[in-house]
Amino acid sequence: MTKLTAQYVRDLPFSLSGQTLITDDALPGFGIRVGAASKSYFAESRVKGRTRRVTIGRVDTLTLAEARRLAMKALSEMADGKDRNAELRRERAKLMTLGQAIDGWLGERRLRASTSATYRSTMSREFGDWSDMELRRITPKLFQARFAQIMDRTPAGAALAVRTFKSCWNWARADITDCDGLAILAECPADIIKAKKLMPKAKRKQTFVSDWATFFEALDGLEINSNRHHGAGEKFKVFVEILARTGMRMGEASNLKWADVDMASKTFTITADRAKNGEALTLPMSDQTYALLAGLHGRSGRDVYIWGATPYGDPRKTLRAFRLALGWPINFHDLRRSFATIATDLDLQQSKIIRLLNHASGGNVTLGYQVSKNPETLRKSVQDISDFIDHKKSA
Structure with a gap:
């Protein structure tokens, strides 16, 4: 532990690899994280028996005195059982849009370009007007109404739309979790189609050359x-x-x-x-x-x-x-x-x-x-x- 001073923080060299944590002996739980290209203040304490570390801000945007004051507030909240990281994750879950989920899903999956283009085309064609909608606002009732519209046009396309939407949603649900790895997003709203047995039965083609x-x-x-x-x-x-x-x-x-x-x-x-x-x-x-x-x-x-x-x-x-x-x-x-x-x-x-x-x-x-x-x-x-x-x- 080291007593952090403005001069000490300013002279700290960047890390050659990985990150280095330096804690302040004047304020337990307060410290600075040094990376290869940046330095950030943090506050660390235990919340409900688990260690939690919260980023306060970058060194180049906060003075040491400001960082200490914000760290004291964060440490006080953690002492009262408030988990800032969990709240940030929940907030992220509230704000993620369907378009962001599609980009994240297709960006992480190792797919052929043609397969990725097919998935994106399906989502754009059937749910393009939902691109800027937050995931939490897509309810089972709303999805069922959209499914009915697609069914009127193409039953096979409706089945494809459900499968593609579910894959995208399940990726987002796995990506946005709390600090314990538990899902924050609700179950996929497309599940209502299976629950109500509305999915059209696939008819495998039987055509072949007989003559x-x-x-x-x-x-x-x-x-x-x-x-x-x-x-x-x-x-x-x-x-x-x-x-x-x-x-x-x-x-x-x-x-x-x-x-x-x-x-x-x-x-x-x-x-x-x-x-x-x-x-x-x-x-x-x-x-x-x-x-x-x-x-x-x-x-x-x-x-x-x-x-x-x-x-x-x-x-x-x-x-x-x-x-x-x-x-x-x-x-x-x-x-x-x-x-x-x-x-x-x-x-x-x-x-x-x-x-x-x-x-x-x-x-x-x-x-x-x-x-x-x-x-x-x-x-x-x-x-x-x-x-x-x-x-x-x-x-």
Whole structure:
């Protein structure tokens, strides 16, 4: 302990690393905290059996005499059981807005840029007018009214809005706690939707290709003439067939690079940054997939992506033309669903289907032990799926 004087405080050097606490022997509980770039006065005492330290102010904004006077007041309050830090936390909880919560939530989570943008877009679209509203003012009744408005427009969007809002709110509730780590914010107001059983039931799509002969007839006969995008039709045909024969997601296939393709070993890798579950996966090619990639390599082998200098774009016009020729509104994800359906019809092991689709095993302990990453164990499976497609194609 040292008797603090104005001269002593002024001459104190900054800390080289971390913080240094120096207490005043003239006023127990009063002291100065020295950091690498600043010095601040503090008051420290016990409140209800717990040590509490309160910042009084920076040295460059308070005189020593002013700091002592404020410290005496703070120490007196703590002696009466008043916890200033807890009050500050409660005040922060009262003042945090939904917009601040969104920024904090997305700022701390390690998400892909596209995922973060999707979350932010959902919050902006459904709750944008609440951005400056304090969280404490968003009541269950208010949330239910907004939920009803979204439901009238899009039930699926309402379910997404609830999930996204809950994630944001729960982050804020965990972030704003008292000195004992207990939540200050109330339970999420979106919980009223579950409590009242208002959440729309998710309807998983069941669409998949059942008539491969008609599918390839429409695909092979597709004619797209574009002066702006030379070869758009042929590239689309290859893209669609690769999706069908590999089960890849659209984003995985459209961003596939030649660096991720090994033509010698007939394998390709979905990198961790593109995989939905964040885990890289190397898969074997069927003979049919190899032929498709060999054709692409002859045209774009010197480019970064298998499609050329850039990833494969969004072929909306070509997709519309294909739907018209096919006679039903097919989506790219229907091809992944078709791949999985064929794998099931062929009675492939569940663990192999999960690996082929690069799905997370979740809480399945048994699947957690089946950690083989050897793509050769899947080669016969992908070949059987491609052969099945060809058999149905010519049937």
